[in-house]
Amino acid sequence: MSNEELWKAVLGEMELSLSKANFTTWFKNTSIVARESNFVTISVPNGFIKEWLENKFNRKILQSLRVLATEIREVKYIIGQPKVILVKQDLSRIIEKEIEDKNNVSSDLDIDKSTNLNKKYSFESFIVGSNNELAHAASLAVTKTLGKLYNPLFLYGGVGLGKTHLLQAIGNSVLSGSKKILYIPAERMTAAIVESIRNKTIEDLKSYYSKLDLLILDDVQFIAGKEKTQDIVFSIFNELHGKNKQVVLSSDRPPKAIPALEERLRSRFEGGMIADVSSPDYETRLAILSQKAAEKNAILSFDILSYIATHIQKNVRELEGALNRIIAFSQICNKVPDIKEARNILTAYLSTPYRKTSPPAILKAVADFYNITPADLARRSRKKEIVKPRQVAMFLLREEVKLSFPEIGQKLGGRDHSTVIHACEKIKKEESFDDSLKNELVLIRERVYNSSDK
Numbered sequence: 001m002s003n004e005e006l007w008k009a010v011l012g013e014m015e016l017s018l019s020k021a022n023f024t025t026w027f028k029n030t031s032i033v034a035r036e037s038n039f040v041t042i043s044v045p046n047g048f049i050k051e052w053l054e055n056k057f058n059r060k061i062l063q064s065l066r067v068l069a070t071e072i073r074e075v076k077y078i079i080g081q082p083k084v085i086l087v088k089q090d091l092s093r094i095i096e097k098e099i100e101d102k103n104n105v106s107s108d109l110d111i112d113k114s115t116n117l118n119k120k121y122s123f124e125s126f127i128v129g130s131n132n133e134l135a136h137a138a139s140l141a142v143t144k145t146l147g148k149l150y151n152p153l154f155l156y157g158g159v160g161l162g163k164t165h166l167l168q169a170i171g172n173s174v175l176s177g178s179k180k181i182l183y184i185p186a187e188r189m190t191a192a193i194v195e196s197i198r199n200k201t202i203e204d205l206k207s208y209y210s211k212l213d214l215l216i217l218d219d220v221q222f223i224a225g226k227e228k229t230q231d232i233v234f235s236i237f238n239e240l241h242g243k244n245k246q247v248v249l250s251s252d253r254p255p256k257a258i259p260a261l262e263e264r265l266r267s268r269f270e271g272g273m274i275a276d277v278s279s280p281d282y283e284t285r286l287a288i289l290s291q292k293a294a295e296k297n298a299i300l301s302f303d304i305l306s307y308i309a310t311h312i313q314k315n316v317r318e319l320e321g322a323l324n325r326i327i328a329f330s331q332i333c334n335k336v337p338d339i340k341e342a343r344n345i346l347t348a349y350l351s352t353p354y355r356k357t358s359p360p361a362i363l364k365a366v367a368d369f370y371n372i373t374p375a376d377l378a379r380r381s382r383k384k385e386i387v388k389p390r391q392v393a394m395f396l397l398r399e400e401v402k403l404s405f406p407e408i409g410q411k412l413g414g415r416d417h418s419t420v421i422h423a424c425e426k427i428k429k430e431e432s433f434d435d436s437l438k439n440e441l442v443l444i445r446e447r448v449y450n451s452s453d454k
Ligand code: ADP
Pocket: 125, 126, 127, 128, 129, 132, 157, 158, 159, 160, 161, 162, 163, 164, 165, 166, 288, 291, 316, 317, 320
């Protein structure tokens, strides 16, 4: 019987007596590397597993070895070559599972049913940097002057930059008083409005909202193009504003850049204070990571945090995701990863499928962003509202999925490849000097890469 066969038999037995997660943790990437007359040497991936096998599993392992090879009296364990494969595939799958489990547990329990507020989002846990200084200061001011100073407060910025965190922090810090508060994503408010129109209870809904001291409406860009919803939001807004009740709003872009938003709402949204949040710089990223690690009681070296902060720059949500991977790794393996392991974990994290994209995903993201449909993009229209989105779509199909010019032309209503080349060059050139276009492209790319996230 070969070493391989012998070990396979032992593993088979172990697998039967352990949970899948346990088995994977302790026995993945182990093997018999040597077999003398009466002892075998088993290679394991790290010191922690070596200790664990020696102390907890040695008897069992020896027993099951002896069933097939009676001469064996002793088992030795050595640390073998670190296996990159383990980190890249198996471990990242285990980690994903663990994170999923954890998130599912925490998210439901911590949310207050009447206000939709989650206590974990506080001002104390929010790191202030130059990217969010104004938004933070304005949010804090609002909690102290409810309805009197900045009304409405409108925060905008890309995905994962802390808007929801700030909005929730406002709600949480006001909560200590006796105020009536509601935090609601615009998408849910829209659903509630549609529902109550159908049930003929819209007056109840309006009267409920009009009794609030603080209405926090998240991701308000969602109501673009929804006329009936905008009507109701307008009327609720006026009612609250007229009584000096506070309204706080967020969006992925400033009011003037939200397409198909009625002028009267736009001017209301612009009537108070507008503040943006942008991507954090390196120091802020590092501070956020230390804060999150402390929150999770994880002790990680400066080197590791700095490594993450250097390599993940896009947004805070991603930063946190990467940190979660590293923490999960250190819990599973009971050691802090070294830089090499950290690199493997992050590479695996950054190449997870949600970052990949496809032509339909791009067309959808572009269409959604400009509040038209993917079919509109392919229409033979020369209207400004269609032409620009179409050119942007062509540009992104080229940049993000590397389609050929003829392929792009074909996807967008059978256009000539020279038209596509022209569009791509135009957008590329304008991106370099037109800040608002640049900003739009950032937001659309975020949508493209975050869509499976939602
Ligand atoms: P957005 O609403 O802008 O998409 P979120 O508020 O949901 O972003 O933020 C994503 C994650 O990043 C949250 O877990 C949030 O706590 C965290 N986060 C963002 N900015 C900060 C910050 N400045 N300090 C601490 N945590 C932050």
